Amino acid sequence: MSEQGNYPDFKGLTKRLTAYGLVVFAEFSLGGKDAVIPGTGLSIEDFVEKTLMEYAIGRIKHHKSRGSLMTVLGTAMRNDIIDALRKKSHEREESRAAISSNEDIESKEDVKPALDDYPQSLFPDPSSVLDEDEYCERVRESVDDEPALKEVVEAVLDLQLYKPEEIADALGTSADDIQNRKKRLRRRLCTGELINIPRKKAKSL
Amino acid sequence: MKKRRPEEARNRINRLSEALFGEPEEIDEKEAGQTLSEAGFDTDALNDRVYKRLYAEAQQYWKAQKDLPPLLKSALEQLRPLSAPPRNESELVHQAKAGVERIVEKAKLLASALLLDTPLTFAESFRNKKQPLTDADRKSLDTVQEQLKEKIERLKGHDGKSK
Known part of the structure; x- marks a missing residue:
């Protein structure tokens, strides 16, 4: 709790959620302070901000039956991260399918695929996130x-x-x-x- | 292998993660501070980012002339940057106190960096040395060099954190 009585300590939550974000990112091979989800540009801080904002305006509610506040917020953030990775993987799958079905046309017209369609060797492929x-x-x-x-x-x-x-x-x-x-x-x-x-x-x- | 629905797959990985790396709750503030510092995060900058996001959200309420949700109001109060102009006397006092605490903290860091962990001993063994350095001499010099390097790195780390 904060100095303000019954409200949670937001500075403490920010710190702990960011540290947890580092753990979750690392679990999916995204490492370090500057890591972002490939193709989305979303960083750990983005997820922390979103989670705290949703909690502050009541979109995420904390009931004691669901565990501690940190667990509720951490789990919400973790699911957001996984969903972002998964969503990106669907886009990649779709774009890959589109590329392969248009392969002949592309080879004839020498059309370069979009930057995001190139294999991102420096980043993990989110398609296998789950x-x-x-x-x-x-x-x-x-x-x-x-x-x-x-x-x-x-x-x-x-x-x-x-x-x-x-x-x-x-x-x-x-x-x-x-x-x-x-x-x-x-x-x-x-x-x-x-x-x-x-x-x-x-x-x- | 059996194909699982995405939610089911996500829940299974979450369960494994919880068993292996612990629940979010298990990361206390001390561990979080250490982890963030090692990863190069600036906690003040993190708070500022969250504050800006919440402030932008609060503007929607102000524009609509609605009361802020109590949690949002409390979050804004808590995360308000020290650089923001004080709105009343108690904020002025709080900011002054925090400012002094930071200066004292920096002074402590500086003092701890200047004081050696082991007592100083004056070594004159290399001053008039004419013979080539022995292996033992080199080892001693390397140790001193390593200690100095570590101290400089520590100082750099503290300096980077305090920015």
Whole structure:
């Protein structure tokens, strides 16, 4: 809560949402302060602003039954980011289909495709944003060299254990230790470990 | 593999993410501050951006002569930049206090940068050295060089943050 009584601390929320935005962007191979969703120009700050604005004017409502305010806002923002990536992927799919159906005409007239139709090798291809297998594969690769983190990743991905207590039981450790390892996973994510693992290009191009 | 509806696929990835990297709630202010600072974000600039967006939204209400939603009003109060002209005495006091706190913070940073972590010792071993440097000498010099580099980087980092 803020100094103003019953209202939330907006500066704290801005900070925490931006940090969470960094995590979400990194999960989808978009890294760093200046990252934007390819083809949209939307940055982490854009999503934070939008989420806080929607909350401030009552478009996003917080009910305690849905969890803490930070969880409600963070989840709304995460879904916005995924939707933006997905929407972009649909546009790309459509434009790819249009290009291939017009291939002959284009080759005859030597028409150059729009800039956005070129493969964006520097950015991840958003078309596989919801590809669970690829997501899991990249997470696994990112912790390959760190046994403590690898154990958590395997417990979640292979044993399908989701709660810290369940993971702790399986690994013979405490839930606090699992929380610490998750913190280390977030840190690894933000320092670029997952970002640096490229998505499969064959699928997208 | 079974083809999932987009919402279903999104929910599954969200669930995995939550189990692996935690819920948004798990990022506290301390961790957030550290993460943002490492990534090169300026928190004041972030607040200013959010303020501008909310202010633009508030204008719609003012134009329509409607009351601001309480949350929006509170957000604008909280995020109001220190550079904005004070509207009353309490804001003037708040801005002055925040200004002084920033100066004190900067002075503390400067002082901590000038004071070494380890006590200063005067080393004259290389002053009149005639023989070529040994491996041990080079190691000592490299260590000093690294320490100085780190200190400069730290100072640069703090300076960048405070801008």
